[in-house]
Amino acid sequence: MPLDISDIGKEVLNTHYAVRGPIVARAKELERQGRKIIYCNIGNPQALGQKPLSYVRQVLALAQWPELLTLAPEAFPADALARAKEILDKSGFGLGAYSDSKGVPFVREAVAAFIRSRDTDSSCAVASDPEHIYLTDGASKAVQAVLRLLIAGPQDGIMTPIPQYPLYSATITLYGGRQVGYFLDEASGWSLSKAMLEKAYLSAQEKGIRVRAICVINPGNPTGSVLSRDNIAMVIQFAKEHGLSILADEVYQENIYRPEDRFVSFARVLTELGEKVLSLFSFHSCSKGYLGECGQRGGYVEARNVSPEVLAQLTKLQSVSLCANLTGQVLVYLMVRPPHAGEASRETFLRERTAILGELGERARLLAEGLSKIPGISCQPVAGAMYAFPCIRLPQGRTDEDYCMALLEATGICVVPGMGFGQEEGTAHFRTTILPPREQMEEVVDKIKDFHASWI
Amino acid sequence: MPLDISDIGKEVLNTHYAVRGPIVARAKELERQGRKIIYCNIGNPQALGQKPLSYVRQVLALAQWPELLTLAPEAFPADALARAKEILDKSGFGLGAYSDSKGVPFVREAVAAFIRSRDTDSSCAVASDPEHIYLTDGASKAVQAVLRLLIAGPQDGIMTPIPQYPLYSATITLYGGRQVGYFLDEASGWSLSKAMLEKAYLSAQEKGIRVRAICVINPGNPTGSVLSRDNIAMVIQFAKEHGLSILADEVYQENIYRPEDRFVSFARVLTELGEKVLSLFSFHSCSKGYLGECGQRGGYVEARNVSPEVLAQLTKLQSVSLCANLTGQVLVYLMVRPPHAGEASRETFLRERTAILGELGERARLLAEGLSKIPGISCQPVAGAMYAFPCIRLPQGRTDEDYCMALLEATGICVVPGMGFGQEEGTAHFRTTILPPREQMEEVVDKIKDFHASWI
Incomplete structure (x- = not known):
């Protein structure tokens, strides 16, 4: 007898994780068929174009292959080299050995x-x-x-x-x-x-x-x-x-x-x-x-x-x-332990950090304001984190799960139904990230607007 | 009320994992006090001096900081550069984005x-x-x-x-x-x-x-x-x-x-x-x-x-x-997908791999033979994996847990008692890795021999 679904325990079967649920599975399928999908279902900034911080990646590259410390030091800022040496020294065995179970x-x-x-x-x-x-x-x-x-x-x-x-x-x-x-x-x-x-x-x-x-x-x-x-x-x-x-x-x-x-x-x-x-x-x-x-x-x-x-x-x-x-x-x-004042990477670090956080703030504002202006949608300000959770008025008998699936099919925008997070009985929502680049954000808001008008 | 041990479920309390149990905790404590410890409790090759494969670390370093592809290509073999480009291209977003839950x-x-x-x-x-x-x-x-x-x-x-x-x-x-x-x-x-x-x-x-x-x-x-x-x-x-x-x-x-x-x-x-x-x-x-x-x-x-x-x-x-x-x-x-014949890293890869596996084989033989020669210890050949699990004859009333703790205190050698793995009633064992470098291996065998003679 193979392992059958009827053998699986109820705790496993009853577990639900909406952020990667059936709507995302359908989005992947559409993508394989050649559709352009905008993934607003998950807070995954680098998948939507955010660049990693240079300093962080420099140090990690050096820690992965310490030969670079002597083979190509000129490719790295001085503090990245020093930080990598410190990490290799203090960790004892670099990245390839088990550490203490609690961590290094x-x-x-x-x-x-x-x-x-x-x-x-x-x-x-x-x-x-x-x-x-x-x-x-x-x-x-x-x-x-x-x-x-x-x-x-x-x-x-x-x-x-x-x-x-x-x-x-x-x-x-x-x-x-x-x-x-x-x-x-x-x-x-x-x-x-x-x-x-x-x-x-x-x-x-x-x-x-x-x-x-x-x-x-x-x-x-x-x-x-x-x-x-x-x-x-x-x-x-x-x-x-x-x-x-x-x-x-x-x-x-x-x-x-x-x-x-x-x-x-x-x-x-x-x-x-x-x-x-x-x-x-x-x-x-x-x-x-x-x-x-x-x-x-x-x-x-x-x-x-x-x-x-x-x-x-x-x-x-x-x-x-x-x-x-x-x-x-x-x-x-x-x-x-980011670069301190006086360290070579400090300026680049601050510039990159400020750009990312500034851009996220701008998108948070654009998204919340844009969604709020759509008739039938209300959206609280996005003061923090990476998501808006707008309230949507739906026709009798339709759920936000229906809505999100239809939105995906109509527009390629992948968001998560409110029921995946829980909500007041009788209300409907969806969660969308604030992560699409600004030009795409306007497209997202416009498409949701058109979809909303047509669907409800 | 703080969270108390009496609040913890029996499944958690009953869970035991000997490889990192009380003997290892004691070894860490002795190490902090300045004792030299030889960690034979866990299959952690790089903590005992094994070097990572160059090719692997080269590609991982490039994937961490792809700027190296243009900043320092001369530091890398051609196939490592090509492999990193392929990985960055096929993964879509490099190492910093969530992948599919099943993996890339x-x-x-x-x-x-x-x-x-x-x-x-x-x-x-x-x-x-x-x-x-x-x-x-x-x-x-x-x-x-x-x-x-x-x-x-x-x-x-x-x-x-x-x-x-x-x-x-x-x-x-x-x-x-x-x-x-x-x-x-x-x-x-x-x-x-x-x-x-x-x-x-x-x-x-x-x-x-x-x-x-x-x-x-x-x-x-x-x-x-x-x-x-x-x-x-x-x-x-x-x-x-x-x-x-x-x-x-x-x-x-x-x-x-x-x-x-x-x-x-x-x-x-x-x-x-x-x-x-x-x-x-x-x-x-x-x-x-x-x-x-x-x-x-x-x-x-x-x-x-x-x-x-x-x-x-x-x-x-x-x-x-x-x-x-x-x-x-x-x-x-x-x-x-290691380097293939004709690729730049092939020779280095084969040399490093052969050296590591050859060395491990030699240590497996030395350890099993060495332990077998100790009166009161018998050890099956180590045909594979990274461990020997010798059988030890103990005085009435003593357990292999006592033995391993005493061995640690006397010699600084950290091994895991057989009871952590399970064994026939009435028998006693310990598990030791074959990973210490060859010169240390002889020391390990000698110390176990002396300890065994004195303790039983």
Whole structure:
């Protein structure tokens, strides 16, 4: 007997991950048939033309083939050569050996230094311990490892925003836990309120669910919202009252586009509040921000207020598949330790970074404004991250899944239906990235406009 | 309340992975205190001085920073430049973009071509379909993905050899399944007999376990044995009779040291037998063989006789964490498409490969012979893979865990206790790699000899 679909467990079968679901499969099929597809389904900047940072790639090339240090030093800036030497020296064996399961020690130390420096100012000193940092193959794997710790049985629930990034719902289902959704308020820019958290918590309790943790995505995916310091303090307070751990998905921390917003980390607010009991897991990634190095799979999680016994379990889980890829680990290092003032690459680095973030901000504005002007579509401002999540009014009986499939067939634009992220009953949305180049962005907005008028 | 160890699920708590367990933790601690440690616990060739292949690193460096193609072409052989251009062209976006969840199509096509070419001769043509190949962050992740499909509930059992590589036992426990061990016969070079398979199967059935699959590791880890074609045919016959899937761990397929042995793949024997029903999953990796690129995390699984519906589930699971790292994917490409005759790097490639494999063979022989001569230790020949698994006679009441910890403290040699792999009741073993350089190998054998005499 071959392995049959009826043999597969219900956790696997029930797992859904919309960002790469049937609409994307259909897009690939159309592309094979020769159709031009604009992939707005996934935050994959370099697939839409974003260039990697020169410094980052120079150092990685040198680390891959160290002979270049002597064969072609003139092809590299002095600080890239020095950085590569430092990495080869400190890693001990370069990119080809397994590292510690938690990741190379000097990279974890650099991450801790980055967190301290990012979050400390004259009013508050934030500590960070490299032994509480784990380097992973992208942040997704880090989130999955932490959820694996948190979900001990089918009664265990994890609070996630609605709408949420489907990594969370997919992984919770796969691990046999319960997703406990709390709604974000679209009308007020997808804000987060204590009332909504309490409501979700109570309703889960009534169903016999043991709520274990709350996930917060800041800046928001798919919502594009940026949380205030007070909002974060409120979440911490809520988690504390109910004995929950917090998962803070902060992978878009560099992607903030409006002058009035700034990124505040959960680690910072936790420290401000003097909170020493509540467990916090914070995630970051090389795939987003201005690096956009999705394919290199670099990420980390920092754990706070987590006992050595629990950390030992996390280390053990990581050790079963040995370690994260070394290129991704080194990339994390370069993310947290960019060229400093006075170093040869500094100017190029700043120019490239500014250009990328400026361009993303401009596209975020163009897209949100453009979509908002379409009759029947409303779109909150895209304050951060890489997505718009517009609300669409649909004819009775039609779903946003129908809409997105029809949009793909009619225009070649590939977006993800709102139901893949979760939404208020009776509403419909789709998620689109802000990543198409500016000239293509206008085409995207125009095509959605024409399609919308014809379809509804 | 912080996350507490009492909150962690039993699957996580019960998971054990000896290769990086407490003895390794103690070794790291001793190293921090200034002790010289010889890490024989893990097959990590580059950490013990093995050099990466020049061609592989040249192409990866060019793929990381394609400017080198124009800035410093004279630093590279012509075929490395051409190969890098081809990779950049065929991948579309280089190393920084997410690929398809299954992996970059042209790499999967190259893997399929490699399998066809490896397994086809005048007597039998073996087919391979790129759509049935998945590129993963090392083979470990591929094994885990397949076990995730196979274990649907707590009654599901997976047959593994005893001794086995603890990835299997750890993952089966983590996924809530049952490990069904079948013993290998140490006295006859760790051979595999149908009687032992039937015995294990029956005993599992009596316990109410639904056996789903059998894992075979060939060449063997930790045993160093190499299976014959007839042995493989017997396993296929056994699996067919009981409706099992097969997991064929073939990551050491290049590591065969004796002229009388050769690698025969399960795919080849399946084809010879005309078997079109039984599901086979075959694994391969860039971490072993002559590449030894453990840190780059490249691997793949090929599925045979698996329905599109089941493959769709595997694709979905892979999509939740997006894709394998692109450097690892490209490395798989370079593994299956090395320099051909007439290409500029051919000679260097052959020289480096021959030196590495020749050296490994020599160390395998030295180690097995050296250990065998120690009174109280017996060691089967190391015909393949990267390990010896000697049997040690211990005083009453002492375990191989005690032995390995004491060996570490006394000599700085870090090996893994046999109980981490499984062994016949009443026997004791340890696993050591064959990887220390030759001069160190003699030191290792001598130190074990002295330690053994003093400890028992």
